[in-house]
Amino acid sequence: MSASTGNRRPTIAAVAQAAGVSVSAVSHVFNGRTNISPETAQRIREAADALNWRPNLAGRRISGAVGNSIGLVVTQSEESFRRDPFFIRLIAGLTGPLATVGWSLSLTVAPEADEAQIYRQWWTEQRVDGFLLVDLRTKDPRIPLLRSLSATAVALGPAPAAFPAVTLDDDSALTEVLDHLAGLGHRRIARVTSAPGLAHSRKRDRALSAAARERGLQVKTLAWNENAADPVEELLAARGNVTALILDSEALATRVVSHAQDLGVRVPAELSVLSWEDSWVSELVRPRLTALSAPIEDSARHAVDLMHRMVRGEKPPSVVVPGRRLVVRESTGPVPT
Known part of the structure; x- marks a missing residue:
């Protein structure tokens, strides 16, 4: 199968020819019908990909074939x-x-x-x-x-x-969090993330670090290791002299709050815990979670x-x-x- 050349727009007939099938077979595959074998349907999709052909969106709306x-x-x-x-x-x-x-x-x-x-x-x-x-x-x-x-x-x-x-617009949220923790005397803080590769996670790290520097606070990032034998125990051991944790979600924060006591760490007497997200879950644990409520x-x-x-x-x-x-x-x- 060869890719389309020049400025000509690929046609359904070209896809059918490349896949060695009829035009109606191509139409059936892209209309979601199940009367085409999986092997043939896959060959048709590969031909369409090679030609960069897609069904005409405007045409299917006129005909009423819309997914809604x-x-x-x-x-x-x-x-x-x-x-x-x-x-x-x-x-x-x-x-x-x-x-x-x-x-x-x-x-x-x-x-x-x-x-x-x-x-x-x-x-x-x-x-x-x-x-x-x-x-x-x-x-x-x-x-x-x-x-x-x-x-x-x-x-x-x-x-x-x-x-x-x-x-x-989370600028004010960053300010609120850091001012709240600083007002309680915390100077060494860690943000805990379970997904460091997410775009919003990296953006949050940079913004939090910049805001912390302005206030003379130390902020570091810790990774949540779901594959550890005891993720909470590993996290508490890795926190060093950090006195407050900001966790990416209430799912993580509730696990820390629920299990820290078993590991000899009292919340909040020895460690403050804050969640970047809030829901009804935050109200279920004891102590209840300080959290950021998002307009989801x-x-x-x-x-x-x-x-x-x-x-x-x-x-x-x-x-x-x-x-x-x-x-x-x-x-x-x-x-x-």
Whole structure:
């Protein structure tokens, strides 16, 4: 199969010829019909990829063959996904806005190795009208993939200019967190992350370090090792003389608060613990978690609005949502003397 040449736009007939099938077979594959064998369907997709051919989006809308769905692909383990309150709030936040525009949510949890194939298949088979991108990574491979597919996408968090994004203005949140801990006497702080490769994680590190320097505080980054025999024990041993921890999620923070006492570390008498995210989970542990409440539902509403406008042919700009606010509870206290 050879790639298309010149400025001519590839046609469905060219795809059929390259794959050695009829035009109707190509049409059936990209309309999601199941009367084509998996082997033949794969050969047709490979021919389409080689020719950089995609179904005409405008044409399928005129004919009424529209997915009316937004795709969300989560590359976490199923166990991690089940106990992550962020996704519970995100899905709940998407439900109302999607119902308003008459759309549904197509969601899958899959290994990262399967990610590219899912995006490619959902888009080329017209299962979704666009994708909601979460947990963007540094040099995220999804960006060039979706651009090559001419797919519609909206990002939650910092993203390249290729797609509009919904981001949080977290400058005031950083200030609140550091001023709160500094006011309690803490001078040595650690931020704990389970995903150092995420774009928003690196951005947060840089912003936190800069704000800490302005206040004469020491901040270092520690990695959460989920594969350790006891991740909490390893983290507490690695913290050194740090007196306060800022963890990326309440899922991690609640594990620290719940288990630290068993390991001989009292919260907050000996160690203050703060979560970068907040949910109902923060209220369940004792001591209750000091946390940053994020406008996840508001972000979801903006994301659906951006997607809906893009599908209608508009080119909406990115949206910045007011950031997190600090909710002080019992897991932070004065620095130990």
